Amino acid sequence: MTTRDIVFICFAVLAAGCALLAVTTKQVVHAALWLVATLGTIAGCYFVLGAELVGLVQLLIYVGAVIILVIFALMLTRAPIGKHDDLATPGWQRAVAAVVGASLAALIAAVVLPVVTDAAVDIPASTNKGVSAAIFGVWVWPFELLSVLLLSALIGAFIVSQVVRAAGRPGGGERR
Amino acid sequence: MMHLTAPVLLSAVLAGIGAYGVLARRNAVLVLIGVELLLSSANVLLVAMSTQERPYVLSETTSVAMYGGQVMTIFIITLAAAEIVVALAIVLAMFRVIGHIDVTAAPEGEVEPATDEPVAAAASAGDPGSPAQGVSGP
Numbered sequence: 001m002t003t004r005d006i007v008f009i010c011f012a013v014l015a016a017g018c019a020l021l022a023v024t025t026k027q028v029v030h031a032a033l034w035l036v037a038t039l040g041t042i043a044g045c046y047f048v049l050g051a052e053l054v055g056l057v058q059l060l061i062y063v064g065a066v067i068i069l070v071i072f073a074l075m076l077t078r079a080p081i082g083k084h085d086d087l088a089t090p091g092w093q094r095a096v097a098a099v100v101g102a103s104l105a106a107l108i109a110a111v112v113l114p115v116v117t118d119a120a121v122d123i124p125a126s127t128n129k130g131v132s133a134a135i136f137g138v139w140v141w142p143f144e145l146l147s148v149l150l151l152s153a154l155i156g157a158f159i160v161s162q163v164v165r166a167a168g169r170p171g172g173g174e175r176r
Numbered sequence: 177m178m179h180l181t182a183p184v185l186l187s188a189v190l191a192g193i194g195a196y197g198v199l200a201r202r203n204a205v206l207v208l209i210g211v212e213l214l215l216s217s218a219n220v221l222l223v224a225m226s227t228q229e230r231p232y233v234l235s236e237t238t239s240v241a242m243y244g245g246q247v248m249t250i251f252i253i254t255l256a257a258a259e260i261v262v263a264l265a266i267v268l269a270m271f272r273v274i275g276h277i278d279v280t281a282a283p284e285g286e287v288e289p290a291t292d293e294p295v296a297a298a299a300s301a302g303d304p305g306s307p308a309q310g311v312s313g314p
Contacts, residue, residue: 001179002177002178002179004177004178005178005179005182008183009180012182012183012185012186015186015190016186016189016190016193019189019193019194019213020189020193022197022209022213023191023193023194023196023197023200023201023206023209023210023213026210028203028206031206031209032205032209035213036244037207038213038216039216041257042190042216042219042220044222045183045186045220046220046223046249048178049178049223049224049226049227050213051184051223051226051246053244053246053250054219054223054249054250054253054278057250057253058219058249061253061254061256061257062212062253062256065225065257066212066256066257066260069230069260069261069264070208070209070260070264071206072264073205073264073267073268074205076268076271077205077267077268077277077295078177079203079205087201087202087203087206088200088201089199089200089201089280090220090224091243093199093200094197094200097195097196097198097199097200098196098200099192100195100196100199101191101192101193101195101196101199102192103192104188104191104192104195105188105189105191105192105193106188106192108184108187108188108191108192108217108221109184109185109188112187112188112221113181113184113185116180116181116184116224116225116228117181119179120177120178120179121177121178121179121180121227121228122177122227123177123178123227126244127243130241130243131243131246131247133241134241134242134243134244135247135248135250137237137240137241138240138247139242139247139251142251143251146251146254149254149255149258150254150257150258153258153259153261153262154261156262156265157261157262157264157265158265160262160265160266160269161265161268161269163269164269164272164273165272167273
């Protein structure tokens, strides 16, 4: 056990606990806030693993932008405030989901753990310079492709809302 | 120095919790939270494995440091942002048309023609206004 191991285990336990609360809490808005805590502690895990740029991107994009979108979606769909029991599926379905989740975790652990259990690895002091050079050198075409993808996702989201607004007005307006 | 057992275990646990969240929730936004946890599990595994990465050897004298694990993680975070934008647009559209975002509810029979036909008409004729009025009138 090295110092990095201990710090990582602290972050990992926090992340797993917050993730468990995010999928089991009975309050809709609390689920989003527990997701903030989960992603923030996972960013801490990235820092411990020496991936500072990834941790900062995680904080900026996930905790900064994605969570805001999720909370906006919850507010725009009139999420109920307070405890609600009908957020989760019926009991037998939750039991099946728990079995599937546990077996997925066991499968991944059983497959990947034998690969890594050998010895302690060196964490370099800082990899930012190398990662930046790799993004704009080796990976520059996938990087440009991702910017096109973000643009098309933006246009796609706009078109989905426009088509539904045109379609939903006659049907949706009458029923309310 | 660090052992990689804990990161792999964290990744496995997050994947399990994410799968549970996708399967056990009825609210569509909460299903998306489970998807985010699954993506984060993949990210943790990629970053953990990137600590073992060696430079890619091109020839006997030159080698390139690719940092594939970390760069892929940044790409996945970007993909997750794009994914959640489109997914939340669809969820909001679902709320506007059906009135709820319960993914386990059976579709209501009377809703189907009112939502489907104007979309099809808009796709074929390019004018959503007049066919939609014709459908809703009678």
